[in-house]
Amino acid sequence: MGAKIKVLVLDDSMVFREVLSRGLSVDPDIVVIAKAENPYDAIDKIERFQPDVITCDVQMPKMDGIEFIRQLMPQHPVPVIVVSAISESVFDALNVGAVDFVTKPNVQSPQSVENFIKDLIFKVKAAKKAKVVTQADTPELDVSSVSKIQSKQVIAIGASTGGTEAIYKVLKTLPKEIPGIVIVQHIPPQFSKMFATRLNQQTHFEVLEAKKGDYLETGRVLIAPGDQHMKIQRIGDRFKVDVFFGERVNGHCPSVDVLFDSVAKEGGEKAIGVILTGMGYDGAKGLLSMRRHGSRTLGQDEGSSVVYGMPKAAYEVGAVERQLPLDQISKGICQLLR
Template identity: 40%
Template sequence: MTKIKVLIVDDSALIRGVMKEIINSQPDMEVVGVAPDPLAARDLIKQTNPDVLTLDVEMPKMDGLEFLEKLMRLRPMPVLMVSTLTERGSEITMRALELGAVDFVTKPKISIQSGMLEYTDLIAEKIRITSRARIKQRTPGAAPAHAVGPLAPLRNPLTSSEKLIIIGASTGGTEAIKDFLIQLPSDCPGVLITQHMPEGFTRSFANRLDKLCKISVKEAEGGERVLPGHAYLAPGHSHLMLVRSGANYMTRLDQGPPVNRHRPSVDVLFHSAAVSAGKNAVGVILTGMGKDGAAGMLEMKKAGAYNLAQDEASCVVFGMPKEAIASGATHDVAPLHELPGRVMEFFAAHGNRAMRV
């Protein structure tokens, strides 16, 4: 069996040792090198040709983000960030994902060694997923993610919260969600989003999106009325659900057990949309590993919703969309840059459809 070759880059000797122990305990992966800083990592990358690089967020000698940016431009490879759970750490991690890191794992807050050892399964799974990610080279002067084709104008501008966009994503989803939302017009239907992400990072992600998009984006608090031109992101500690209150749609948070090993879970959001919105919703499933969302999206389809999936070529990991497509839950499959236009064109064509409860 060919093992996944991992290079560890971290300025903490303790973290390097614990990560090495975790990785080498797995039958399908091995550590081929450890580096205390990006400068040492450059030579080791050439020597070991790793399949995955784990990279500390804040590094000495060279800023970790500067190193990542150069790496993704000159020698693109799968990178898993190892982040501290702080406000500054979460903001830097969001930037790292923008620069091309596949995913991240957090360092434990308290007893580092025992905490990291408890994370063995999570770290191993993240490395496996990262090793299978589709990495694209970033070139200077390339068009930014938001510079995609303009949306077709709406024939029937939407001014009601009756229509909804329901989005689910996982690995690679932070950039995919950004690229999707940044194309939406300010008067688009309300948007609910579940992205697999731990507590402490979802607020930074929502704040970053809010600064970039025409629509308003916030971390859902629960009990909010879902409004046009607004997006509500599931917080890392709770499932996000859509509920009805009279004629209005509302958000609800639930701290029940994980579903498909995730909280927040895409299936929970999609199931609630099927029950509460039915044919007034459009479901969108984006890049991610696993099957979370496939069953809920099928329920949405049976309830009359129109569903789209991101195509394989534009996904970082073609797992969740693949499962949804295979289950028969989707109506259409398209590249990421086309999905917002297709959603809005669908609403323009069906904008006068009466709500049925």
């Protein structure tokens, strides 16, 4: 048996520090080595105890969690999981270097706390394997090479841990004059709409949380709701999406495989599939199906992935035509569209 994962819990609430500490300690592979009530206390304990993973509240006195992570990363690039109420601030935390987030439970509900702890334990184990990726500006693309793209094509993207930032960087550097994009990002249902709204504001695309019957259009991005699967359907020369509740696939709803399988059947050689950073193997079989149906496929490389799980699984089964670093994915997509 390997060494236990050492966790530092940072939260200004003594009650919640205990909830986190006791919950995490139930798992035999995890040990809470220290608890901190504010970021200054945490810095001292990080240097003293050398944790593998930090759980961090966002709203704290003296210094909020986002500023703490921003200051922490250059000196101590430790994987951080943000523990937050439902708020767009989690995306700010991911932007400055956190690897993932969990939503605070209703502490009056034993079931809510149990589900929260289960989710947190899974994410702590993923974070232990995660790479803290330094933030860097990605150059804008020359759009002249994609000005004559046929509107019949579709681009499908799947991601999990580290994916919100990866997707932002890809969209930020893609020209608007490209086919419609469908995305599955593993994300809680309360956050998928926030994520879509944020991308809509920060990129030149029209980004929407997908609804049943939405059509893909040039310059439009549709993101699967956080608790529903998404498929595409060809209607003549256009593609329409369907979103629906269903059983988890590969442990996830929405599942990347569900989307990719539909794109393989409906899009075939008119489609491009991209698998980005993420824990596990969701998307590998679907991307392979896409490739077998004539789609072109790309995967994020190990060096730029926060967690090289999903891209690795897809690469190992032969689903990935080319592996590229994150800052080259946009260019790779444009090359396939020529």
